[in-house]
Amino acid sequence: MSLGAEARDTGPAVGTEAPERAQATKRAALSGVRVVDLTQFEAGPVCTETLAWLGAEVIKVEAPGRGEQGRKATTDAAGLDSNFFLILNANKRSITCNLKSEEGRALFRRLIAEADVLIENFAPGAIERLGFSYDAVKEINPAIIYAQIKGFAPEGPYANYLAFDAVAQAAGGSLSITGEADGRPIKPGLNVADTGAGLHCAIGILAALYQRRVTGEGQRIEVAMQDAVINFGRIAFAAQANSGKAAPRTGNQSILAGTSPSEVYPCKGGGPNDYCYVYTTRAGNHHWDRLLAVIGREDLLTDARFTTPKNRQANYREVDAIIAEWTRRHDKRTVMTLFGEAGIPASAVFDTMELSRDPHLRARGTFVTVDHPERGAFTMPGFMVKMSGSQVPATAAPLLGADNADVYGALLDLSQDELDRLKQADVI
Structure with missing residues (x-):
């Protein structure tokens, strides 16, 4: 039984003093929580990597020989795990198990019995066909937290449809509000559906682990990528409520209410990203007044076109021309510094x-x-949540099956002879 499982049986009720409190600063937040990871590509691995960075033991279960599809699908070097895989699977362990063989399924059942969390994001119906x-x-481990990420809600009309990030962004409204007003819908550059679904799922798992300390019971967590994208669009739905119409594409302008500036302005250098984004509040004139002081245009303070946020929004093209004339004389970092230090x-x-x-x-550890072991020094985004009492050093994504001997031997008490036989039989 994992330490996390012991905690759910013997841990204190909410509001009482935890006996391990004195050692809290020496342990990571999720120390003792064991996660069995059946995820692939991005959405699921984001969730399990988040749990690993919080200190959980994440055991990634992969098919013998080939591993998770993301290992090789986008690699830039034949024979090596992809950069994509490395960025999404840090701080995990890897074992191989053939879930299509009866002996492999038997091993997996033993692993489930030792776990606190199981998470999967296979295609709809796949995990059920495997018998899990x-x-x-729940029959094997009634206290387990069982988490699933799918493209669409399992009870909805699109339950059996496949989804990748861009598909889910289209389904969740993200494309409909991205782009110029008179242009076509555009896919945002960030993968908000995949990573967003993974983070939503991690939140659910954390809440379920906390609840289990009180109830002793596990539960099912279900996240649809479409739902995650909708959640990121709350301000667009506020705009819809204001207007009674579907939220529009507004380019770089504010989608919710009238304000200007709200745009990227060209800066000295002329490169593809030599721009600075400037946004002033719709709740008053203080940002606008400060901006005019920085660019030396206090003469516009009483100009009727710009005296209120609503007036500035109605005349945003004139606002943009005035600001761009100034920003073109400075590089983007200087523009950011001058505006930022002035409270803009x-x-x-x-x-x-x-x-x-x-x-x-x-x-800071953002990177x-x-x-x-094969690529050497590799720089990647780190964990973005900084905790004073829980620090987990970043470690590289594991090679396929790197932890077979340790997990199967130490956790399931398999002998070396048994491991050799299972490997020979393509079970692991």
Whole structure:
């Protein structure tokens, strides 16, 4: 039984003093929680990587020989795990298990009995065909947290449809509000459906683990990628409620209510990302007044076109022309600095290379460098939540089956002879 399972049986009720409180600062937040990870590609691995960064033991279960599809599907070097896989599977362990063989399923049942959490994001119906539906897993381990991520709700009209990030973004309204007003829908550059679904699922798992300390019972967690995207669109639904119409595409303008500036402005240099985004509040004139002081245009303070947020929005093209005439004389970092120090919301448009090389972001741990056994030093985004009492050093994504001997031997008490036989039989 995992430490997490022991905690659910013997841990204190909510509001009482935990006996391990004195050692809390020496343990990671999820120390003792064991997660069995049947995820692939992005949405599921984001969830399990988040749990691993919080200190959970995440055991990634993969098919013998080939592993999770993301390992090789987008690799830039034949024979090596992809950068995509490395970025999404840090701090995990890897074992192989053939879930299509009876002996492999028997091993997996033993693993489930030792777990606190099981998570999968296979195609609709796949986990059930393997014999590991929620009801089946609950029979093995009644206290398990059983989590699933799918493209669409399992009881809805699209339950059996496949979905990747862009498909879910289309289904959840993201494409409909992205792009210019007179242009076609555009896929946002960020994978908000995949990563968003993974983070939503992690939130549900954390809540279920907390609830289990009181009830002693497990439960099923279900996240649909379509739902996750809808949740990111709350402000668009506020705009719909205001107008009574579907939220429109507004380019870089505010989607909710009238305000200007709300745009990227060209800066000195002329490169593809030599821009600074500037946004002023719709709740008053203080940002606008400060901006005019920075650019030396206090003469516009009493100009009727710009005296209220609503007036500025109605005349946003004139606002944009005035600001752009000034920003073109300065590089984007200078624009950001001058506006930021004056109390005006603004940011340079940083590209991925600028971000990953930023000394502050490196020192903060926003980007970390891990030592991969085949690729060597590898820099990737780290864990974005900083906790004073829980720090987990980043480790590289595991090679396929790297932890077979440890997990099967130490956890399930298999001998080396048994491991050799199972490997020979393609069970692991």
